Amino acid sequence: MIRAQWVWELLDADGMVVPEPVSPVFTAQFDAEQWLGETWRGLAGDGVAVVRLLHDGAQATPPVDLRAG
Structure with missing residues (x-):
């Protein structure tokens, strides 16, 4: 059985995926x-x-805006 995977996609202010840091993969x-x-x-x-x-x-x-925090 394959478990569902949850992962955060991390974007910069221009909406581009950042190469680092990388989100871990979660099962919940x-x-x-x-x-x-x-x-x-x-x-x-x-x-x-x-x-x-x-x-x-x-x-x-x-999406969650981290700049609003």
């Missing part, structure tokens, strides 16, 4: 959201402006 949406809650400030400091949660490659939630 809760774990992915918890990780973002713990790391969003560091991600914003690394130039990540917006994140999108992907579930098996499809966008699962609205």
